[in-house]
Amino acid sequence: MYKSCNIILHGLCFFSNMLVSCCFSPNDKVNGGLPPVLYNNYKGEIIPKDELFKKIREYSDQFKEGSCPKECKNCFRIEEKDWDEGEYIDYITITHYSVCNADCVYCSNNLEPEERTNDTYEVLPFLRYLKNEGVLKQGMELCIGGGEFTIYKECEDILKEFCLNNFAKLFVASNAIKYSENLHKSLEYGSANVLISIDSGSRETFKRIKRVDAFNKVVENLKKYASFENAPNRITLKYIIIPGMNDNLREFTKFINIIRKIGLKRVGIDIDCRYLRHANNIINPFYIKLAKKMKKIGVNKGCDVYFHTFLQQALAQKPNGMSYFQNLIEYIKLHYFTESVLNDLYINHKYQ
Ligand code: SF4
Numbered sequence: 584m585y586k587s588c589n590i591i592l593h594g595l596c597f598f599s600n601m602l603v604s605c606c607f608s609p610n611d612k613v614n615g616g617l618p619p620v621l622y623n624n625y626k627g628e629i630i631p632k633d634e635l636f637k638k639i640r641e642y643s644d645q646f647k648e649g650s651c652p653k654e655c656k657n658c659f660r661i662e663e664k665d666w667d668e669g670e671y672i673d674y675i676t677i678t679h680y681s682v683c684n685a686d687c688v689y690c691s692n693n694l695e696p697e698e699r700t701n702d703t704y705e706v707l708p709f710l711r712y713l714k715n716e717g718v719l720k721q722g723m724e725l726c727i728g729g730g731e732f733t734i735y736k737e738c739e740d741i742l743k744e745f746c747l748n749n750f751a752k753l754f755v756a757s758n759a760i761k762y763s764e765n766l767h768k769s770l771e772y773g774s775a776n777v778l779i780s781i782d783s784g785s786r787e788t789f790k791r792i793k794r795v796d797a798f799n800k801v802v803e804n805l806k807k808y809a810s811f812e813n814a815p816n817r818i819t820l821k822y823i824i825i826p827g828m829n830d831n832l833r834e835f836t837k838f839i840n841i842i843r844k845i846g847l848k849r850v851g852i853d854i855d856c857r858y859l860r861h862a863n864n865i866i867n868p869f870y871i872k873l874a875k876k877m878k879k880i881g882v883n884k885g886c887d888v889y890f891h892t893f894l895q896q897a898l899a900q901k902p903n904g905m906s907y908f909q910n911l912i913e914y915i916k917l918h919y920f921t922e923s924v925l926n927d928l929y930i931n932h933k934y935q
């Protein structure tokens with residue numbers, strides 16, 4: 584029995600130029616903000632399994648010996664238990680590409696516009712090698728992020744290799760602008776789950792946030808994805824509250840009405856991570872109230888509503904200690920002066 588983490592023992596994560604254990608490191612400033620790095624300058628090479636696990640043990644043995652890798656310090660995933668030290672992988676994250684057919688104002692890829700590319704290495708040869716060697720565990724979790732998966736060059740082949748046959752449990756984010764038949768089949772016959780951020784209930788608001796005129800297309804594709812019995816449990820729609828853009832109940836109600844009409848019901852409410860950075864992670868009480876009212880509207884319409892990552896974390900923080908009027912002024916500034924706030928306070932976020 585000792586403190587460790589399943590992912591350090593059995594996880595792999597593909598970054599644009601590295602093979603790492605995970606993408607959860609809480610230590611933003613450690614070695615330039617990196618999680619446990621297995622291979623630097625990685626470009627899809629096939630690493631013999633013995634060599635790979637030797638590398639993994641350099642980190643996992645630190646836990647076994649009672650210490651903690653500096654990259655993992657304070658990570659919420661650390662727990663104390665009897666660990667299975669077998670040499671297998673059951674948690675894979677693919678986030679090494681960033682190409683997208685939308686251009687959301689809040690996209691974290693906007694921080695690194697030069698990375699917006701589909702021209703990246705292939706992960707499948709190494710994954711197939713690990714699968715053939717019996718290293719990948721049946722039922723493993725496969726998390727896919729980065730850019731838009733449905734237009735990523737290996738998308739269909741990854742779905743065929745791991746999801747249509749139910750080898751892996753897929754968790755993927757998509758904007759649903761492009762319909763993928765294999766993703767649909769993975770949702771229907773496999774154990775895939777998809778998270779789709781719409782953030783709006785109208786074409787106009789969608790266009791302002793996602794910076795593409797694709798609201799109608801998304802609704803059309805959602806109808807296709809929602810056409811099987813278990814769809815309401817497999818598809819989650821996300822509404823990211825963006826100050827000055829969609830932070831009102833009118834837009835949210837339209838969003839709920841549309842997804843209910845389609846027959847979907849899982850809703851994740853979140854808040855723009857740029858706003859949180861600007862507010863030092865302490866959320867203005869006006870947004871907390873708004874999020875709670877949104878949740879109530881969703882629940883009343885028969886939805887399962889939860890607060891997603893950033894909002895959930897922010898709600899766990901202490902209040903910001905400002906007076907009612909100071910909070911109100913901050914709220915009004917964000918609400919009515921969005922353009923100047925975007926220019927002055929937020930990152931330069933335009934997709935080049
Ligand atoms: S402890 Fe946290 S940072 Fe370390 S490998 Fe596990 S999930 Fe990643």
Ligand code: SF4
Pocket residue numbers: 683684685686687689690691692729730731757758
């Ligand atoms: S859908 Fe939006 S947030 Fe997601 S990768 Fe594309 S631009 Fe970024």
